[in-house]
Amino acid sequence: MSAVATDPLSVVFAALADPTRRAILARLAEGPATVNEIAEPFEMTLPAISKHLKVLERAGLISRGRQAQWRPCTLEAEPLRAASEWMGQYRVFWEHRFDRLDAHLRTLLEPPA
């Protein structure tokens, strides 16, 4: 049947749904790095890392240059901005929690001691 969602937001969230990939982004937040540098802290083969990088690249979360035989990866934060903007539409739901609002209203109705 149908497959996996291919709209940009779904692709970005899917890319973020893996701790290894989030750790790669955290590494790249400190500056660009080559594939081997990125792979170093992980107990995982290079091809596995390569696949993760492809997922991140397709989500637009990284870009890759080419210098001799190295492919330095760079963080691209734009899709994170888009995802964050999507989440923003729910901010009101976690900022004033409604049970607390209830409590607050109840407090207002009680006459001060």
Next chain:
Amino acid sequence: MSAVATDPLSVVFAALADPTRRAILARLAEGPATVNEIAEPFEMTLPAISKHLKVLERAGLISRGRQAQWRPCTLEAEPLRAASEWMGQYRVFWEHRFDRLDAHLRTLLEPPA
């Protein structure tokens, strides 16, 4: 081998990586709804929706009550707050883009006309 990530952030992002599930959240932002109400706008069978709801529930994004034979679903935004907080650590990367920063610094160095 190993499987799918089970840490809370991964589970939440995976739940968000599907347009149907995001649409369900959007519906619930207007207020609680029963499974049939939620399913109504989708061209999808009820069991499929039921599965999506289970994914959302395991991510903590919805909770379910019980009133007679209805199971009203309610939006729970806390995990969105957590995810948004995680993203916040990258805000600097999309807010002041570094090429613009360069341009800004260059502007500062130019003497005003």
Next chain:
DNA sequence: TGGTTAATTAGCTGATTGGTAAATTACGGA
């Protein structure tokens, strides 16, 4: 009790994922 409605579970299929090992491409340097 039996019927209706709400919702989930069970079982199936095909596609995708996350990992591996082995082979391949691409580049720089002696």
Next chain:
DNA sequence: TCCGTAATTTACCAATCAGCTAATTAACCA
């Protein structure tokens, strides 16, 4: 030209996912 290093590609595997149909559970009502 040949070697070494960087990285990707190519199978391959087990597990998961998203959807379906059919069967089941749960609660209400007459």
